[in-house]
Amino acid sequence: MEIELTAEQRAFRDSCGKLAAHLASRWHRGRGPHDVGPSAPDEASWSRVAEAGWLAMRLREENGGAEAGAVDMMILAEQLGHHAVASPVLGTVIAAEQLQSWGAASGLLEEIAEGTRRLAPALTPDLTGFADATGSLAWDAAGAEFAVVPATGTAYALGEPVPFADQTRAVRPLGEPVRTLTELTAPDGETAARTSAFALSLLVADLLGTMQAALDAALDHARTRVQFGSPVGAFQAVQQLLADSHVLTEASRSACWYAAWAVDALPGEEALRAARVAKAYASRSAVEVCENVIQVFGGIGMTWEAPAHIWLRRAHAARAAFGDEHHHEAVIAATEFSGS
Amino acid sequence: MDYSDDPEVAEFRAGLRAWLRDHLDEHRDATGYESAESVERTLRWHRALAAAGYVGLSLPAAYGGHGLPDLYEAVLNDELATAGAPPPPPIGHIAHAVADFAGEDLKTRVLPGLLGCTEVWCQGFSEPGAGSDLASLTTTAAPDGDRFVVDGQKIWTSGAMWSRWCLLLARTERDQPRHRGLSMLVVDMESPGVDRREIVLASGSREFAEVFFDGVEVPAANLVGERGQGWRIAMHMLSYERGPADMGWVGRLGRVLAAARDDVRSGRLPADEPLRRRLAAASVDLRVLQWHVARSLAGRDPGGSAGSVDKLLTTRIEQNLHHVVGDLAGASFVLGDPAPYGDYLWSRAQSIYGGTQQIQRQIVAQRVLGLPRG
Numbered sequence: 165m166e167i168e169l170t171a172e173q174r175a176f177r178d179s180c181g182k183l184a185a186h187l188a189s190r191w192h193r194g195r196g197p198h199d200v201g202p203s204a205p206d207e208a209s210w211s212r213v214a215e216a217g218w219l220a221m222r223l224r225e226e227n228g229g230a231e232a233g234a235v236d237m238m239i240l241a242e243q244l245g246h247h248a249v250a251s252p253v254l255g256t257v258i259a260a261e262q263l264q265s266w267g268a269a270s271g272l273l274e275e276i277a278e279g280t281r282r283l284a285p286a287l288t289p290d291l292t293g294f295a296d297a298t299g300s301l302a303w304d305a306a307g308a309e310f311a312v313v314p315a316t317g318t319a320y321a322l323g324e325p326v327p328f329a330d331q332t333r334a335v336r337p338l339g340e341p342v343r344t345l346t347e348l349t350a351p352d353g354e355t356a357a358r359t360s361a362f363a364l365s366l367l368v369a370d371l372l373g374t375m376q377a378a379l380d381a382a383l384d385h386a387r388t389r390v391q392f393g394s395p396v397g398a399f400q401a402v403q404q405l406l407a408d409s410h411v412l413t414e415a416s417r418s419a420c421w422y423a424a425w426a427v428d429a430l431p432g433e434e435a436l437r438a439a440r441v442a443k444a445y446a447s448r449s450a451v452e453v454c455e456n457v458i459q460v461f462g463g464i465g466m467t468w469e470a471p472a473h474i475w476l477r478r479a480h481a482a483r484a485a486f487g488d489e490h491h492h493e494a495v496i497a498a499t500e501f502s503g504s
Numbered sequence: 505m506d507y508s509d510d511p512e513v514a515e516f517r518a519g520l521r522a523w524l525r526d527h528l529d530e531h532r533d534a535t536g537y538e539s540a541e542s543v544e545r546t547l548r549w550h551r552a553l554a555a556a557g558y559v560g561l562s563l564p565a566a567y568g569g570h571g572l573p574d575l576y577e578a579v580l581n582d583e584l585a586t587a588g589a590p591p592p593p594p595i596g597h598i599a600h601a602v603a604d605f606a607g608e609d610l611k612t613r614v615l616p617g618l619l620g621c622t623e624v625w626c627q628g629f630s631e632p633g634a635g636s637d638l639a640s641l642t643t644t645a646a647p648d649g650d651r652f653v654v655d656g657q658k659i660w661t662s663g664a665m666w667s668r669w670c671l672l673l674a675r676t677e678r679d680q681p682r683h684r685g686l687s688m689l690v691v692d693m694e695s696p697g698v699d700r701r702e703i704v705l706a707s708g709s710r711e712f713a714e715v716f717f718d719g720v721e722v723p724a725a726n727l728v729g730e731r732g733q734g735w736r737i738a739m740h741m742l743s744y745e746r747g748p749a750d751m752g753w754v755g756r757l758g759r760v761l762a763a764a765r766d767d768v769r770s771g772r773l774p775a776d777e778p779l780r781r782r783l784a785a786a787s788v789d790l791r792v793l794q795w796h797v798a799r800s801l802a803g804r805d806p807g808g809s810a811g812s813v814d815k816l817l818t819t820r821i822e823q824n825l826h827h828v829v830g831d832l833a834g835a836s837f838v839l840g841d842p843a844p845y846g847d848y849l850w851s852r853a854q855s856i857y858g859g860t861q862q863i864q865r866q867i868v869a870q871r872v873l874g875l876p877r878g
């Protein structure tokens with residue numbers, strides 16, 4: 165048992181954090197309603213992402229990857245959340261993981277890994293999981309060429325982004341079929357469960373990064389904003405909001421670590437159960453923390469210019485993607501708490 | 505990142521499971537302190553656990569502990585929770601205070617009895633005038649040659665009625681500022697001048713008392729650490745009391761949830777979809793608490809303030825769990841068997857003892873998050 169990041173993982177976290185901060189600085193949070201354009205990354209940003217190996221690292225070697233563990237991917241996802249990075253890294257990584265599990269041709273996967281072909285995962289219209297038919301939505305699809313519904317082997321072009329609360333991610337409807345991937349075959353249940361667990365664990369990490377960033381900003385504000393002659397962070401009522409937020413964030417981190425570890429270490433079904441628990445917990449917590457953060461900011465927290473709403477929006481959207489707490493708790497209720 | 509067991513941990517876990525299979529049944533109801541008999545049952549469970557080698561896992565072997573890493577405490581908690589066993593004895597905080605600060609002679613004299621659960625201990629900190637503001641306490645221990653003479657009153661002292669020893673925080677230095685004037689003493693509860701009066705808890709549980717000290721003589725050799733060090737030792741001890749392993753929380757809550765699950769699955773208690781969702785949410789909380797405790801223990805900085813984070817998390821989860829379980833019980837929450845209502849009442853104490861929820865949040869805000877003092 166060793167429940168911490170290794171020195172290498174900490175170094176990886178720091179390097180991810182640097183690049184994530186750089187990417188985020190190219191997209192100014194909360195510039196104003198007109199100029200928060202769709203969050204499609206510019207070419208320069210996307211090639212930095214590809215060069216960093218983020219799109220390739222998780223894939224199997226024969227598909228151009230480095231077979232990184234889910235814990236490493238969690239570290240990356242947390243940094244992307246922390247800096248509210250708008251580049252669709254998670255969408256791409258999740259789409260690639262799913263296609264790999266369906267035995268997609270290595271040529272396609274290599275192109276994704278290199279960043280030359282951009283894909284997004286197709287989710288059900290309620291965003292709670294991978295799509296199994298048509299009529300679905302491509303998630304985190306800024307700049308993506310197409311999305312695949314593996315069950316039918318069809319790749320669809322993508323329409324214009326639909327209105328979405330999150331300013332840092334795009335959701336796009338599936339359009340015309342553009343090609344058919346004949347090589348796809350359904351993964352066994354074990355692999356399918358593991359793939360879902362993987363996707364969930366990344367969303368949990370994104371939520372964790374988001375809530376930590378929001379909390380850090382609120383702490384800075386509480387230390388510097390003066391009212392009644394003292395920093396507002398000295399008032400007990402404010403301290404209580406922040407202390408509670410810290411507790412939720414740390415518990416979410418504990419859940420995130422376990423779920424990410426479980427993806428590669430436990431049987432698929434168990435990994436999926438752990439991931440559901442973590443997703444339910446982090447979804448509820450992230451929203452609570454981000455709401456507390458807005459409270460601590462006061463009036464400025466309610467403005468478009470301040471980043472507080474960017475975090476709250478990202479938290480709500482990441483909460484919905486692959487199922488919020490209600491979705492997963494319904495599954496748990498049906499499996500563990502149903503009467504005989 | 506690795507949550508799987510090393511071979512030694514796996515062996516320990518397997519041994520514990522086997523022991524529980526053979527011995528748990530005779531101790532299943534060893535959870536309460538409602539009456540003399542239930543106290544006796546609970547103490548019997550503690551002694552059985554100790555005799556089998558499962559108490560004081562992370563304490564030095566030289567004094568009756570087992571010298572194992574902290575994470576063994578997490579394994580113990582996990583397994584007791586999974587088996588639906590009663591919690592382990594809540595003594596880790598006292599044991600750590602004595603083990604980490606007392607001299608060789610005192611440790612050798614008292615720790616084996618504590619860790620063997622042959623002698624029960626209580627914690628004499630709170631006073632009528634000193635609760636959250638503990639440093640304002642007025643019980644004195646006047647140095648007098650090779651002894652101290654104790655005068656004063658303690659209150660809310662858990663287990664005092666059947667304790668042999670009291671770890672007492674008292675004022676020894678009259679001319680020192682309030683935090684520096686305190687010392688920690690091990691007091692024999694059978695000494696002349698000790699008078700205990702039972703206080704019944706709102707739940708009906710009889711585990712508390714007020715304790716009066718009237719010219720009680722305590723040998724100087726029973727001083728833990730040095731004179732004036734009492735506050736430091738008390739804070740060290742509270743960090744363990746607030747911390748995750750020593751209090752057997754996960755096990756206690758796991759039992760409550762497991763019972764609810766059985767009631768629902770067997771159809772003994774009907775649960776509609778909203779209620780089943782709330783039970784599912786409580787089970788989410790509990791698993792997260794379990795993972796959090798494992799993480800806290802594997803990388804724990806003993807004596808740090810992170811224990812307050814864990815205490816706040818546990819409080820939130822425990823109090824919510826009892827709301828759900830109470831609602832599941834329906835009218836029988838208030839009608840019939842008083843035990844479930846008593847358990848619920850107990851959950852309200854989680855945010856009071858060991859430092860109230862408000863005080864814990866203040867500790868987190870100021871010492872962990874570095875916010876300014878008001």
Ligand SMILES: Cc1cc2nc3c(=O)[nH]c(=O)nc-3n(C[C@H](O)[C@H](O)[C@H](O)COP(=O)(O)OP(=O)(O)OC[C@H]3O[C@@H](n4cnc5c(N)ncnc54)[C@H](O)[C@@H]3O)c2cc1C
Binds near residue numbers: 662
């Ligand atoms: C079940 C149980 C077991 C216990 N066991 C023991 C034991 O074994 N040994 C022992 O020594 N003590 C024990 N205690 C006592 C416990 O530690 C105290 O009750 C606790 O520290 C609170 O002190 P108090 O009761 O005097 O409340 P007070 O300190 O009077 O607090 C009253 C209220 O005011 C709030 N408050 C106080 N100060 C502040 C502040 N600065 N900021 C914000 N809010 C504040 C508190 O949060 C609380 O809500 C036990 C208590 C319980 C309930």
